[in-house]
Amino acid sequence: xxxxxxxxxxxxxxxxxxxxxxxxxxxxxxxxxxxxxxxxxxxxxxxxxxxxxxxxxxxxxxxxxxxxxxxxxxxxxxxxxxxxxxxxxxxxxxxxxxxxxxxxxxxxxxxxxxxxxxxxxxxxxxxxxxxxxxxxxxxxxxxxxxxxxxxxxxxxxxxxxxxxxxxxxxxxxxxxxxxxxxxxxxxxxxxxxxxxxxxxxxxxxxxxxxxxxxxxxxxxxxxxxxxxxxxxxxxxxxxxxxxxxxxxxxxxxxxxxxxxxxxxxxxxxxxxxxxxxxxxxxxxxxxxxxxxxxxxxxxxxxxxxxxxxxxxxxxxxxxxxxxxxxxxxxxxxxxxxxxxxxxxxxxxxxxxxxxxxxxxxxxxxxxxxxxxxx
Ligand SMILES: NC(=O)c1ccc[n+]([C@@H]2O[C@H](COP(=O)([O-])OP(=O)(O)OC[C@H]3O[C@@H](n4cnc5c(N)ncnc54)[C@H](O)[C@@H]3O)[C@@H](O)[C@H]2O)c1
Numbered sequence: 001x002x003x004x005x006x007x008x009x010x011x012x013x014x015x016x017x018x019x020x021x022x023x024x025x026x027x028x029x030x031x032x033x034x035x036x037x038x039x040x041x042x043x044x045x046x047x048x049x050x051x052x053x054x055x056x057x058x059x060x061x062x063x064x065x066x067x068x069x070x071x072x073x074x075x076x077x078x079x080x081x082x083x084x085x086x087x088x089x090x091x092x093x094x095x096x097x098x099x100x101x102x103x104x105x106x107x108x109x110x111x112x113x114x115x116x117x118x119x120x121x122x123x124x125x126x127x128x129x130x131x132x133x134x135x136x137x138x139x140x141x142x143x144x145x146x147x148x149x150x151x152x153x154x155x156x157x158x159x160x161x162x163x164x165x166x167x168x169x170x171x172x173x174x175x176x177x178x179x180x181x182x183x184x185x186x187x188x189x190x191x192x193x194x195x196x197x198x199x200x201x202x203x204x205x206x207x208x209x210x211x212x213x214x215x216x217x218x219x220x221x222x223x224x225x226x227x228x229x230x231x232x233x234x235x236x237x238x239x240x241x242x243x244x245x246x247x248x249x250x251x252x253x254x255x256x257x258x259x260x261x262x263x264x265x266x267x268x269x270x271x272x273x274x275x276x277x278x279x280x281x282x283x284x285x286x287x288x289x290x291x292x293x294x295x296x297x298x299x300x301x302x303x304x305x306x307x308x309x310x311x312x313x314x315x316x317x318x319x320x321x322x323x324x325x326x327x328x329x330x331x332x333x334x335x336x337x338x339x340x341x342x343x344x345x346x347x348x349x350x351x352x353x354x355x356x357x358x359x360x361x362x363x364x365x366x367x368x369x370x371x372x373x374x
Contacts, residue, residue, distance in 0.1 A: 002224050006143070006231050008163065018143060018167040018231070020223050022216050028131065029061055031168050038102035038127070040067040042092060044115035045106040046075035049133055052176055054106055069095055073114075077263060080110045080150050082158075088118055099123045102165075108134035108181075109141035109267075113159070116147030120162035130164045133173040135185025135219070136268060139192075139226040142167045144234040144244075154324065155258070169227075171219050179212065183303050184268030186211065189226040191275060194296065195249045196233075198342030200225045205299055246344060246351045249336035250275035253360075256321035257313055272305045273313075280363040281355055282337040282345070292341050307367055315364045319357050333357075 002020040019031060032041075041061065045054040050072040058070040071091050073084040092101070105115035105128055112130050119128035130142035148159020174182065186204070193200040203221065204211065210218045230247070237244040254274030257265055279296055282288040297307055322333045332354035337345040344351060 002220070004224070004227055004231055006163075007235055016164060016166055018169065018227055020138075020169045020171065020220060020227070022171045022220060028057060028168060028170060029064060029066075031166070032061075032066075032104075032129070033102070033165070035064075035066055039098055039100040040069060040095075041102050041104060042097060043068060043070045043104045043106050044088060044111060044118065045070070045072045046079070046108075046111055047072050048075040049107040049111065053133065053173065057106065069097070075110070077110055077150065080114050082149060082151070084114060085118055085149055088114075089122060092118075092122065097122070099126055101126055103128035104131055105129070105142075105164075106131045106133065107137070108132070109137045112137050112142050113147050113156070114149060116145075116162055116164065117149055117159050119164075120147055120160040125162065127165045128162075130167040132167065132169055134177055135174055135182055135223075136188055137185070138169040138171075138174075138223050139185055140188040140230065142169070143227055143230045155255070155263070169223055171216050171223070174214055174219055177214075180266065182212065182214065183305075184266045186222070186303070187268035187272045187275075187305075189222050190299070191250050191271060192226050192229050192247065194275065194279075194338065194341060195246050195336065195344050196229050196342060197225065198340070200229075201299075201341055205295075208299070208302055242349070243351060245334075246336055248352070249338070249344070250278055252322055252333060252335050253277045253318065256318050256324075259321045259324065260313060260317045269305060272300050272303070273307075273310050276300065276307050277310065277360070277363055277367070278335055279338050280367055281335060281359055282339070284359060284363050284366060285337065285355075287345050288338045288340070292338070295341065310364070311368070315361055318364075319360055322360070333360075 004018045005015060007015045043054055043058055054070055058068045061068045071088050073079050103115055103119045105112045112132060116128055119126050132138045132142040145161045145163040147162050148156045151157045190204055207218050233244055233246060250271040251274060254271035257270040257273055258267060276297060279288060279293050283290055283293045334352035335355045336351060337353055339345045347353060
């Protein structure tokens with residue numbers, strides 16, 4: 001088992017551990033806090049994960065003498081909303097869950113964000129444990145304490161920073177995950193490697209086919225490295241006032257693509273196109289060498305993500321949608337700019353930089369004239 005500690009520099013020196021394990025699901029219970037440290041355990045999951053793992057886990061914990069309640073909601077981003085939150089909270093209230101209830105968020109990023117937000121607000125805040133079951137949730141969403149729900153006005157607009165008591169990433173769960181969702185999560189890991197750790201980028205390049213075959217050793221390495229990098233960033237900047245913004249690489253364009261596709265494109269895939277266009281911007285601005293851009297492009301092509309597919313989106317609409325970004329400053333859209341593989345541009349201590357719309361357009365057109373976009 002691999003254990004990574006997250007230490008947050010607050011007055012109460014909050015701290016929690018992330019455990020990366022490679023066991024069958026029933027071994028999870030060995031890591032849970034002692035039975036007498038909480039009044040009841042509420043497993044929140046989606047309908048799909050409930051069938052795959054939730055019911056068995058809940059039965060096993062009950063047999064062990066835990067008081068367990070299992071609540072689920074329909075799978076998918078469109079259920080990460082107010083209504084699901086209210087329904088789950090009402091079920092908890094009906095069952096007299098109190099301030100000592102412990103929530104266990106069992107599922108992908110949707111479950112983690114929603115269950116975490118319930119934990120942040122139920123009786124003014126209760127404890128929760130993240131048990132991510134998708135690669136995206138293991139490498140990204142379960143770490144860092146961002147919780148929330150989507151609204152008709154945009155994604156993740158209502159939420160809270162609420163740190164889990166523990167994160168248990170059990171690689172075994174990934175065996176039932178589709179290739180599409182595996183790649184979706186891998187892109188978030190690649191994103192963090194591109195900005196922080198060139199060696200890990202080359203590791204993915206070299207071992208891609210084993211990773212896509214879900215070989216546990218490689219999954220473990222990727223999760224461990226991505227989590228360590230994210231943990232380091234979050235420890236320095238829990239609430240995204242400066243350094244944490246590096247995690248938004250590829251996301252300014254990625255979020256815009258999600259929005260204009262009405263969220264039909266998966267988050268990771270939108271971020272992959274975002275990475276390509278944002279890397280191209282850095283190249284046009286003279287920061288990134290073309291060979292590095294091409295290395296990223298080649299890796300994504302091997303994942304079935306081709307720059308030319310970006311042409312399905314209108315550049316004016318992309319630029320317009322970037323104006324809705326939460327991170328916009330004084331009317332200017334901010335971008336993380338690559339300097340090299342594993343290194344970003346930092347100017348006056350800032351990791352994000354305003355980029356003129358015309359440059360974004362030029363980057364799109366440059367890709368097009370080089371036949372990357374048709
Ligand atoms: N909080 C953060 O810092 C943060 C960071 C990145 C993304 N997110 C959020 O994460 C969400 C996306 O997460 P996601 O990609 O995990 O989506 P998801 O939670 O919708 O899971 C994807 C699908 O996989 C299924 N699934 C989950 N685990 C499975 C398993 N082991 N085997 C088979 N199927 C399984 C789910 O039922 C679902 O249908 C978005 O809402 C995004 O906003 C949050």
